[in-house]
Amino acid sequence: MNENNKNIEISEQDVFNYVFFKDRVSSEKIQLIEMSKDYSEVISFYIELKKSQDQPLAIEIKNKLASKIPAYRKANYVNLYPLKENLQIKPNGNRLAADSKELKAKMTTKTFVDNDKEYMIKVLNYGSITKVFVFSTKDEVVNNFDIVIEPHNLVFHFDDNSEPLKIEKDIEAEKIELRFYP
Amino acid sequence: MNHLIELAYKTAYTYLNHRNKGLSKVLLAEDITLQEMAIDSIAPLFARNEAGDFVKLIKAFENWTPKIDTEDTAQFFVNRLIARSVDKYISEILRESDPFFSKILDSITYLIDKVGYRKRNLIGTTYIVENENFMKTGALPDSKFINELPLDLFYDNINIISKVFDYIKSNTDKAVAIPLNALVMKIKSVVMSEHRLPDSCCNEQGTEVDSILNKALNTCIEKMNVSYVEKNKISEIEANRIKQALINITNDLRDGGINPGLHKYLLEQFPQLNFKDYEEKYQNLFEYLFKILKKEIAEQLRT
Numbered sequence: 001m002n003e004n005n006k007n008i009e010i011s012e013q014d015v016f017n018y019v020f021f022k023d024r025v026s027s028e029k030i031q032l033i034e035m036s037k038d039y040s041e042v043i044s045f046y047i048e049l050k051k052s053q054d055q056p057l058a059i060e061i062k063n064k065l066a067s068k069i070p071a072y073r074k075a076n077y078v079n080l081y082p083l084k085e086n087l088q089i090k091p092n093g094n095r096l097a098a099d100s101k102e103l104k105a106k107m108t109t110k111t112f113v114d115n116d117k118e119y120m121i122k123v124l125n126y127g128s129i130t131k132v133f134v135f136s137t138k139d140e141v142v143n144n145f146d147i148v149i150e151p152h153n154l155v156f157h158f159d160d161n162s163e164p165l166k167i168e169k170d171i172e173a174e175k176i177e178l179r180f181y182p
Numbered sequence: 183m184n185h186l187i188e189l190a191y192k193t194a195y196t197y198l199n200h201r202n203k204g205l206s207k208v209l210l211a212e213d214i215t216l217q218e219m220a221i222d223s224i225a226p227l228f229a230r231n232e233a234g235d236f237v238k239l240i241k242a243f244e245n246w247t248p249k250i251d252t253e254d255t256a257q258f259f260v261n262r263l264i265a266r267s268v269d270k271y272i273s274e275i276l277r278e279s280d281p282f283f284s285k286i287l288d289s290i291t292y293l294i295d296k297v298g299y300r301k302r303n304l305i306g307t308t309y310i311v312e313n314e315n316f317m318k319t320g321a322l323p324d325s326k327f328i329n330e331l332p333l334d335l336f337y338d339n340i341n342i343i344s345k346v347f348d349y350i351k352s353n354t355d356k357a358v359a360i361p362l363n364a365l366v367m368k369i370k371s372v373v374m375s376e377h378r379l380p381d382s383c384c385n386e387q388g389t390e391v392d393s394i395l396n397k398a399l400n401t402c403i404e405k406m407n408v409s410y411v412e413k414n415k416i417s418e419i420e421a422n423r424i425k426q427a428l429i430n431i432t433n434d435l436r437d438g439g440i441n442p443g444l445h446k447y448l449l450e451q452f453p454q455l456n457f458k459d460y461e462e463k464y465q466n467l468f469e470y471l472f473k474i475l476k477k478e479i480a481e482q483l484r485t
Contacts, residue, residue, distance in 0.1 A: 036320060064221055073183075181184075
């Protein structure tokens with residue numbers, strides 16, 4: 001171990017960041033944390049915490065939260081699942097074979113619909129950016145809703161659907177939930 | 183807000199589940215699940231004032247140093263806020279659940295203040311540390327460590343904390359910090375096995391544990407007879423079975439508690455009864471008597 005490292009104090013936030021935001025921790029501190037057994041238990045705990053935060057909540061828990069915490073608004077949920085199509089589109093709009101390795105895709109699109117076909121969501125993936133468009137099939141404005149993208153459990157709130165959701169990374173959605181609030 | 187509340191719940195649940203593993207064993211006779219505890223522990227944070235502001239959240243946010251201005255500082259702030267809230271909640275329910283725990287905690291708190299030790303919340307647990315300069319995050323002693331300490335450290339009431347500190351320094355590589363609730367539970371198990379509870383940690387004169395429990399139990403049974411048996415709300419047979427359930431609770435209170443779930447004590451005495459019948463017929467009565475029992479013990483401990 002470097003002599004200078006002896007004077008470095010590892011704080012609770014350093015260990016937290018080591019698990020949640022590793023790029024925020026200096027290399028000297030990372031080295032100290034990884035070389036010492038002292039932090040293994042705390043690291044294991046924070047890993048568990050991180051895992052738990054990615055898990056969706058059961059409906060019974062949501063109901064209990066709503067009954068005990070007035071600020072928690074019980075939402076109406078609409079689940080949207082992917083249509084069977086999964087197209088890759090060149091900038092000029094021509095379709096490409098999905099399994100063609102020779103042609104590099106510029107954009108992929110995935111369409112999600114609910115059982116009642118009231119809503120349609122288009123997920124457009126441009127490689128480093130994902131855009132999510134929410135439509136009402138009745139051509140109505142959709143107001144005050146959350147978009148929950150599974151399996152990543154990414155939650156975004158919108159006042160209306162006039163603008164698409166933009167995410168600065170490649171998102172592979174398997175299911176999307178819309179939550180509406182009274 | 184829903185997202186923040188859900189995040190808070192998941193965080194609280196994980197703290198309860200992983201950082202307080204032995205909790206269910208020491209929560210005497212409380213009919214409460216870990217999920218309910220997680221919700222109860224975070225609920226106060228989301229209380230609003232008349233203007234609809236989340237006063238606790240706002241105050242905590244404004245008082246937090248260093249300033250919260252990035253995603254990582256915001257997430258750490260939420261994590262710490264929930265961890266403290268869970269720890270506070272645990273102390274409250276331990277106090278409420280067990281009058282002996284409450285009494286010993288008061289004595290230890292008195293000692294901490296008297297000697298000038300400090301309390302510090304680390305990873306969701308309150309530790310007693312020697313002074314403000316304590317900075318360690320790793321190698322913190324846990325409840326298992328405290329449970330396995332030599333018994334002779336716990337007989338000198340006035341010097342319990344300093345003796346545990348000295349032991350940690352001389353015999354281990356652990357950080358010199360004592361998890362508060364674990365220490366109180368350990369002291370409780372030691373003094374209960376001796377059947378004598380110190381009046382305070384500064385007084386060698388003790389009170390007979392059995393005497394306290396018996397007096398509280400008698401008051402509780404008397405209350406049941408007057409309010410329920412004499413008014414024909416329950417039969418003599420039912421009263422005898424309830425009495426036996428209360429005796430079993432007092433035994434567990436003395437021995438450290440092994441049977442979480444108040445209903446289980448009663449169902450033991452009524453083998454034909456299912457949980458639904460218990461809820462309809464006996465739950466209110468039994469919870470009321472249990473409350474009386476704890477209140478009586480607490481009063482005896484105060485006198």
